[in-house]
Amino acid sequence: MKGLKIIVLAKQVPDTRNVGKDAMKADGTVNRAALPAIFNPEDLNALEQALRIKDKNPGTTVTLLTMGPGRAAEIIREGMYRGADNGYLLTDRAFAGSDTLATSYAISCAIKKLEYDIIIAGRQAIDGDTAQVGPQVAEKLGLPQVTYAEGIDKITKNKIIIKRRLERGVETVSTTLPCVITVNATAPECRPRNAKYLMKYKHAKTVTELQGTAEDYIKLHEDRPYLRIPELSVADVQADLHWLGLAGSPTKVKTIENVVFAAKEAKQLTSDQKDLDWLMGELMANHTLG
Amino acid sequence: MNNIFVFCELDEGKIADVSQELLTKGRSLANELNCNLEAVVIGYKLEGIESQIAPYGADTIHVADDKRLEHYLTLPFTTIIVDLFKKNQPQIALFGATSVGRDLGPRVSSALQSGLTADCTSLVIGDHEDKKAEKVYKNLLYQIRPAFGGNIIATIINPDCRPQMATVREGVMKKEIFNKNHKAKVASIEVNKVVTDTDFLVEIIERHMEPRKIDIKKSQVIVAGGYGVGSRENFNLLFDLAHVLGGEVGASRAAVDAGFVDHARQVGQTGVTVRPKLYIACGISGQVQHTAGMEESAMIIAINTDPTAPINKIADYAITGEVSEVIPRLIEAYKKFSK
Numbered sequence: 292m293k294g295l296k297i298i299v300l301a302k303q304v305p306d307t308r309n310v311g312k313d314a315m316k317a318d319g320t321v322n323r324a325a326l327p328a329i330f331n332p333e334d335l336n337a338l339e340q341a342l343r344i345k346d347k348n349p350g351t352t353v354t355l356l357t358m359g360p361g362r363a364a365e366i367i368r369e370g371m372y373r374g375a376d377n378g379y380l381l382t383d384r385a386f387a388g389s390d391t392l393a394t395s396y397a398i399s400c401a402i403k404k405l406e407y408d409i410i411i412a413g414r415q416a417i418d419g420d421t422a423q424v425g426p427q428v429a430e431k432l433g434l435p436q437v438t439y440a441e442g443i444d445k446i447t448k449n450k451i452i453i454k455r456r457l458e459r460g461v462e463t464v465s466t467t468l469p470c471v472i473t474v475n476a477t478a479p480e481c482r483p484r485n486a487k488y489l490m491k492y493k494h495a496k497t498v499t500e501l502q503g504t505a506e507d508y509i510k511l512h513e514d515r516p517y518l519r520i521p522e523l524s525v526a527d528v529q530a531d532l533h534w535l536g537l538a539g540s541p542t543k544v545k546t547i548e549n550v551v552f553a554a555k556e557a558k559q560l561t562s563d564q565k566d567l568d569w570l571m572g573e574l575m576a577n578h579t580l581g
Numbered sequence: 582m583n584n585i586f587v588f589c590e591l592d593e594g595k596i597a598d599v600s601q602e603l604l605t606k607g608r609s610l611a612n613e614l615n616c617n618l619e620a621v622v623i624g625y626k627l628e629g630i631e632s633q634i635a636p637y638g639a640d641t642i643h644v645a646d647d648k649r650l651e652h653y654l655t656l657p658f659t660t661i662i663v664d665l666f667k668k669n670q671p672q673i674a675l676f677g678a679t680s681v682g683r684d685l686g687p688r689v690s691s692a693l694q695s696g697l698t699a700d701c702t703s704l705v706i707g708d709h710e711d712k713k714a715e716k717v718y719k720n721l722l723y724q725i726r727p728a729f730g731g732n733i734i735a736t737i738i739n740p741d742c743r744p745q746m747a748t749v750r751e752g753v754m755k756k757e758i759f760n761k762n763h764k765a766k767v768a769s770i771e772v773n774k775v776v777t778d779t780d781f782l783v784e785i786i787e788r789h790m791e792p793r794k795i796d797i798k799k800s801q802v803i804v805a806g807g808y809g810v811g812s813r814e815n816f817n818l819l820f821d822l823a824h825v826l827g828g829e830v831g832a833s834r835a836a837v838d839a840g841f842v843d844h845a846r847q848v849g850q851t852g853v854t855v856r857p858k859l860y861i862a863c864g865i866s867g868q869v870q871h872t873a874g875m876e877e878s879a880m881i882i883a884i885n886t887d888p889t890a891p892i893n894k895i896a897d898y899a900i901t902g903e904v905s906e907v908i909p910r911l912i913e914a915y916k917k918f919s920k
């Protein structure tokens with residue numbers, strides 16, 4: 292079979308799993324600066340699935356697509372170190388404040404400008420835990436979707452067989468190409484960086500990142516076009532401003548509260564039998580037990 | 582009229598708990614908004630299914646019954662719901678945050694260009710003033726959910742688009758019979774007129790589902806263990822205590838991740854939400870992701886070696902001590918009293 296064109300959707304997210312004491316500011320807002328920005332974990336599982344298809348089908352290309360600020364180019368490089376062929380950074384001020392619907396609209400506009408047979412996303416991003424962007428991109432492109440994928444069993448000319456992990460079991464489905472797949476954390480972990488790719492791509496940069504760098508560095512980029520990480524703007528993907536950013540987001544955040552416990556006075560007890568006998572007596576007396 | 586719609590999911594041929602919980606919630610929202618509650622159920626051989634829906638307060642039940650819809654499939658289910666919502670213009674639509682609801686909800690929301698809030702922990706009706714646009718919105722659905730790994734609680738609204746859509750996890754809302762004899766109108770959907778062949782691009786080749794094994798939600802007493810319990814063996818103490826008190830064993834994610842107990846017992850944001858009469862938290866520090874799933878328990882006892890553990894802030898009784906010492910003494914105390 293000829294090689295396939297795979298697009299992997301990946302997001303750079305704050306590491307919400309390692310929220311330390313300084314992660315919240317005194318005013319109750321999130322201190323993003325105190326949180327490391329990482330490759331969304333399940334998007335790495337998605338990348339691994341794409342790389343496995345590439346391993347089995349020579350000629351396949353794996354392209355990362357990420358929407359975010361300039362800094363998000365970091366995860367495109369990270370993906371290239373692990374085996375992706377290239378990546379696009381979808382970045383524009385007009386995207387700021389997008390909810391999942393506006394995000395998936397922007398991403399679908401970008402995908403329409405690229406070639407693809409399979410689009411693979413992570414199940415969900417850990418900053419919002421919504422798991423919506425994958426299915427919404429599929430809907431916007433009019434493609435079938437297969438969510439919670441744990442592995443791809445087989446691909447033929449225009450059929451793909453996928454194993455899905457559901458709450459209480461597994462399901463094997465087949466569908467046609469092109470399609471959108473979202474991948475679970477239960478799928479195999481992503482392979483580590485490859486030293487060869489690290490050497491090859493460590494100078495990969497976006498135009499914005501190149502600004503103000505030394506002339507010989509810019510020359511290096513001219514000689515090696517594969518080091519260019521293309522940036523896509525609203526105009527490049529011909530997206531309609533009406534459906535982007537805050538204006539294009541039907542959901543609005545009304546209020547945000549830092550999680551604080553409404554402290555109540557707990558009755559303090561020791562582990563002495565006497566205390567515990569007393570406690571049991573209380574539970575019986577107030578009918579919590581018995 | 583713009584009513585409230587609840588998507589009723591099937592679980593081994595029966596209406597899933599989460600859907601009945603949403604019907605209960607939907608009923609109370611409908612009463613507050615003075616509108617009707619409508620249910621949608623899609624599947625095969627659904628005769629009589631209304632008896633599992635109407636008692637929870639649905640006024641109308643839309644039924645799509647077709648051999649091809651026996652198992653959930655994204656595309657035909659989306660097509661049927663989108664068609665129904667376009668015709669009926671609901672103001673609110675609720676889905677379970679299950680593997681089905683979280684696959685279907687976003688697809689429907691995208692097709693209708695309407696917003697969707699995932700994994701809400703609370704749904705409340707309220708107003709909103711948009712100061713910039715000088716507009717006041719009455720009776721919006723406040724979709725309240727934890728975000729940022731549970732470190733913040735956000736209230737999301739959907740001022741301009743309809744339906745206002747939300748998913749809710751199983752166990753978050755209470756399930757209550759509204760009226761045993763409540764009558765609902767059954768409206769059948771003509772599946773053939775709505776779905777097309779292209780809706781069947783995904784085919785199920787094989788399905789292997791395991792029956793639900795443990796369900797701690799129904800238990801009035803839960804003895805939950807955390808990382809501080811220390812080992813799988815030590816968890817036996819918790820099973821002993823749960824046994825004498827007639828309860829079940831729950832766990833924190835750290836305990837589940839460490840392999841001390843089964844995932845089905847996990848309590849919290851990514852586990853089940855419980856509200857028993859008594860919750861005994863053993864060696865659990867009390868991170869928000871855990872307490873989100875148990876703070877509504879009527880009585881909370883914490884056993885922890887650290888007197889400053891956050892769990893003590895929501896506990897009624899805080900026992901400072903080792904789990905392995907305290908539990909056998911609690912069992913002994915119970916035996917004294919129940920004699």
Ligand SMILES: Cc1cc2nc3c(=O)[nH]c(=O)nc-3n(C[C@H](O)[C@H](O)[C@H](O)COP(=O)(O)OP(=O)(O)OC[C@H]3O[C@@H](n4cnc5c(N)ncnc54)[C@H](O)[C@@H]3O)c2cc1C
Nearest residue numbers: 807808809833834835849850851852864866870871886904
């Ligand atoms: C997105 C997200 C979702 C999550 N969802 C969940 C969820 O659904 N449920 C959940 O529980 N967690 C969840 N977590 C994880 C959560 O943040 C905590 O990491 C977890 O609850 C901690 O578990 P623990 O209290 O058992 O462990 P620890 O925090 O390690 O606490 C152990 C406690 O045991 C005490 N202890 C130690 N030894 C003893 C002893 N011998 N006797 C008595 N006490 C002892 C210690 O003082 C300490 O307080 C989630 C996290 C994230 C980021």
Ligand SMILES: Nc1ncnc2c1ncn2[C@@H]1O[C@H](COP(=O)(O)O)[C@@H](O)[C@H]1O
Nearest residue numbers: 300301358412413415416421422423424
């Ligand atoms: N800004 C983004 N750029 C690229 N991919 C994204 C973006 N946001 C979400 N995704 C993809 O959609 C999946 C689900 O995201 P979410 O709906 O935010 O939970 C993620 O795992 C990514 O694969």
